[in-house]
Amino acid sequence: MMPTQSQLRLRTVLFWMVPLALLAVPLLxxxxxxxxxxxVLIYALVTLGFNFVIGNLGQLAFANTAFFGIGAxxxxxxxxxxxxxxxxxxxxxxxxxxxxxxxxxxxxxxxIRFYYLAIITLAFGELMRWLYVHAxxxxxxxxxxxxxxxxxMGYSLTDDRVKFYVFLVVTVLLFKATLNxxxxxxxxxxxxxxxxxxxxxSLGIPTSRVxxxxxxxxxxxxxxxxxxxxxxxxxxxxxxxGMLHLIISFAMVLVGGLGSVLGAVLGAAALTVLPExxxxxxxxxxxxxxxxxxAVLLVLPQGLASLLRRVSPIFVERFYRE
Amino acid sequence: MKRxxxxxxxxxxxxxxxxxxxxxxxxxxxxxxGVMAPFSGNAASYSKAEIGMMAYYEKINEEGGVxxxxxxxxxxxxxxxxxxxxxxxxxLISQDEVFMLxxxxxxxxxxxxxxxxxxxxxxxxxxxxxSDSISNPLxxxxxxxxxxxxxxxxxxxxxxxxxxxxxxxxxxxxxxxxAHSYSDPARAYLKEQGIEPVADQTMERGQxxxxxxxxxxxxxxxxxxxxxLYEAETAIFLRDLKKxxxxxxxxxxxxGTDLENTLKRVGDLETVQNxxxxxxxxxxxxxxxxxxxxxxxxxxYPDEQLSTFSFASLGSAVAVVEALQxxxxxxxxxxxxxxxxxxxxxxxxxxxxxxxxxxxxHQGVKGSAVAGFxxxxxxxxxxxxxxx
Numbered sequence: 001m002m003p004t005q006s007q008l009r010l011r012t013v014l015f016w017m018v019p020l021a022l023l024a025v026p027l028l029x030x031x032x033x034x035x036x037x038x039x040v041l042i043y044a045l046v047t048l049g050f051n052f053v054i055g056n057l058g059q060l061a062f063a064n065t066a067f068f069g070i071g072a073x074x075x076x077x078x079x080x081x082x083x084x085x086x087x088x089x090x091x092x093x094x095x096x097x098x099x100x101x102x103x104x105x106x107x108x109x110x111x112i113r114f115y116y117l118a119i120i121t122l123a124f125g126e127l128m129r130w131l132y133v134h135a136x137x138x139x140x141x142x143x144x145x146x147x148x149x150x151x152x153m154g155y156s157l158t159d160d161r162v163k164f165y166v167f168l169v170v171t172v173l174l175f176k177a178t179l180n181x182x183x184x185x186x187x188x189x190x191x192x193x194x195x196x197x198x199x200x201x202s203l204g205i206p207t208s209r210v211x212x213x214x215x216x217x218x219x220x221x222x223x224x225x226x227x228x229x230x231x232x233x234x235x236x237x238x239x240x241x242g243m244l245h246l247i248i249s250f251a252m253v254l255v256g257g258l259g260s261v262l263g264a265v266l267g268a269a270a271l272t273v274l275p276e277x278x279x280x281x282x283x284x285x286x287x288x289x290x291x292x293x294x295a296v297l298l299v300l301p302q303g304l305a306s307l308l309r310r311v312s313p314i315f316v317e318r319f320y321r322e
Numbered sequence: 323m324k325r326x327x328x329x330x331x332x333x334x335x336x337x338x339x340x341x342x343x344x345x346x347x348x349x350x351x352x353x354x355x356g357v358m359a360p361f362s363g364n365a366a367s368y369s370k371a372e373i374g375m376m377a378y379y380e381k382i383n384e385e386g387g388v389x390x391x392x393x394x395x396x397x398x399x400x401x402x403x404x405x406x407x408x409x410x411x412x413x414l415i416s417q418d419e420v421f422m423l424x425x426x427x428x429x430x431x432x433x434x435x436x437x438x439x440x441x442x443x444x445x446x447x448x449x450x451x452x453s454d455s456i457s458n459p460l461x462x463x464x465x466x467x468x469x470x471x472x473x474x475x476x477x478x479x480x481x482x483x484x485x486x487x488x489x490x491x492x493x494x495x496x497x498x499x500x501a502h503s504y505s506d507p508a509r510a511y512l513k514e515q516g517i518e519p520v521a522d523q524t525m526e527r528g529q530x531x532x533x534x535x536x537x538x539x540x541x542x543x544x545x546x547x548x549x550x551l552y553e554a555e556t557a558i559f560l561r562d563l564k565k566x567x568x569x570x571x572x573x574x575x576x577x578g579t580d581l582e583n584t585l586k587r588v589g590d591l592e593t594v595q596n597x598x599x600x601x602x603x604x605x606x607x608x609x610x611x612x613x614x615x616x617x618x619x620x621x622x623y624p625d626e627q628l629s630t631f632s633f634a635s636l637g638s639a640v641a642v643v644e645a646l647q648x649x650x651x652x653x654x655x656x657x658x659x660x661x662x663x664x665x666x667x668x669x670x671x672x673x674x675x676x677x678x679x680x681x682x683x684h685q686g687v688k689g690s691a692v693a694g695f696x697x698x699x700x701x702x703x704x705x706x707x708x709x710x
Binding site for chain 2: 030031032033035036039133134141142143144146149158160229232233234235237239240244275276279282285286
């Protein structure tokens with residue numbers, strides 16, 4: 001059931017009210033919980049960007065971790081080598097990620113799809129990791145790069161509470177921009193490509209350009225998330241951008257709901273918070289984690305977002321495909 | 323009078339949090355210690371390195387604790403991942419409220435958490451991660467209770483040059499920071515002695531054949547080879563070295579390889595008879611010197627399959643207990659740090675070299691012994707042909 005006009009208005013109010021309510025979080029939690037909340041914001045962006053390509057654009061592409069690493073390294077290099085303030089490096093990291101997205105879309109432009117595209121984009125990710133290790137003079141090689149300590153208007157950026165406010169603003173802006181993009185002509189074209197690329201082309205829509213745009217936006221969002229991650233850990237090194245990260249991001253997309261913007265938040269929150277609860281079972285975490293992910297996908301194959309859709313039509317996303 | 327009271331109240335408010343932080347994690351009869359290790363993930367096998375300290379705490383508790391206080395270990399998983407390690411350390415500091423930190427196995431994680439620990443000000447004694455950058459530049463509250471990469475790398479080169487007539491030294495290594503942490507100080511020591519490596523070869527992780535590297539080494543005709551390789555690649559390298567008839571050239575390996583395990587991997591003694599490894603302990607795994615320590619570990623952890631990793635954190639644990647003891651019953655973090663800095667030439671009974679901390683140098687162990695096969699038996703050596 002689609003939401004009514006009043007429910008749509010309520011949804012808009014909720015979109016802004018939830019972040020406003022979240023402003024109180026740093027006053028209520030300790031440094032550890034704050035760190036986890038900050039992680040959720042970062043992974044919500046990672047999932048949003050990843051979902052944009054595989055859920056909205058419908059391309060089986062796995063360059064997400066590459067974009068994340070590119071963004072993180074762009075920020076780290078810009079702060080350590082160029083001396084830029086970290087805040088200024090967020091858009092820079094987004095642009096670097098977008099360039100990564102453009103490069104990754106090259107294979108899709110040549111008509112490569114499905115498993116072949118998956119393998120090529122996976123290779124792109126590994127190629128980037130090779131670059132992080134071997135371009136030592138720029139990336140610090142396997143030693144990685146430590147971000148310098150900074151302050152913004154007198155507030156230390158090493159403080160998780162200060163980071164939270166910056167992360168929250170960036171996350172809300174990128175979610176809003178993604179929702180707007182999905183509602184635009186470009187967004188509808190992106191989803192038309194997902195539904196039937198040939199039929200879309202027959203309507204005179206340049207599908208190649210649409211695919212490139214999808215990858216670029218995904219790269220931009222995940223690149224920005226990489227920049228936040230660089231500050232979050234204050235340390236960037238190649239092992240953070242490996243296959244394990246990719247698998248977890250993919251699981252976040254599926255657990256949240258493929259193609260769902262709301263699902264990006266839910267998937268990221270669930271799979272960031274859950275492992276922290278499982279800390280109490282050293283050595284068993286991976287087993288429990290795996291079982292819980294399997295259970296969620298068996299019971300809710302359309303992800304956690306589908307659960308909320310059952311509760312209220314407010315959570316029904318207009319362009320979401322059941 | 324009112325003004326005096328206000329000033330007094332203000333001073334009290336300032337002093338209270340400081341006092342609370344100084345004694346955080348302490349009760350009348352317990353000391354809460356945060357232990358970090360990779361209990362999950364690809365590097366989970368490194369969590370063995372923390373078992374020694376856990377067993378030692380159990381032993382101390384059984385003997386009545388330290389100044390009447392029991393040592394309570396709170397374990398947290400880092401998964402050898404910086405983000406997860408940061409979450410672990412923040413949980414230990416702000417949620418579990420431990421008195422001090424002990425442990426951690428992965429240098430990448432240790433480097434990521436260093437600023438957090440430094441800011442929090444609680445003492446951290448590193449038990450396994452070897453990167454020099456964790457404790458250098460000096461942080462007032464961070465101590466390295468094991469030989470660092472530079473100490474081990476230097477010890478490797480020192481041992482190599484104790485072999486008579488060794489002039490031509492070759493190096494083969496992985497292209498990661500772990501390998502560089504051994505090879506760079508080894509190179510520096512060789513340079514001090516006027517020796518430039520005759521060959522520098524790279525073998526990537528996961529490589530299953532070392533023919534290309536060995537052919538290059540054969541051209542260079544080295545007297546000794548320094549190999550900064552993980553155990554799996556070391557086994558492949560030694561196997562191929564034998565295949566090309568070069569197994570008479572001695573090879574010096576890192577602390578990341580275990581002598582007995584390497585023998586198990588290659589399957590025959592002839593292949594490893596000229597292989598030597600950095601060995602931080604006074605005796606070999608089966609030797610009488612390590613036997614009581616091994617018995618202590620298996621007493622509290624009966625399922626533990628002993629390897630050299632099982633003993634890695636024991637030296638630092640002895641230093642921690644020594645400093646806690648000396649700090650007395652009115653323990654504070656500052657007193658404990660001051661007592662650590664007073665530790666001078668502490669013979670731990672497990673490490674081959676003593677531990678000395680000073681106010682200016684928190685890297686406590688400055689050398690390592692070497693282990694190799696002598697008459698077919700693993701033997702700890704001080705220098706070429708000289709038993710420990």
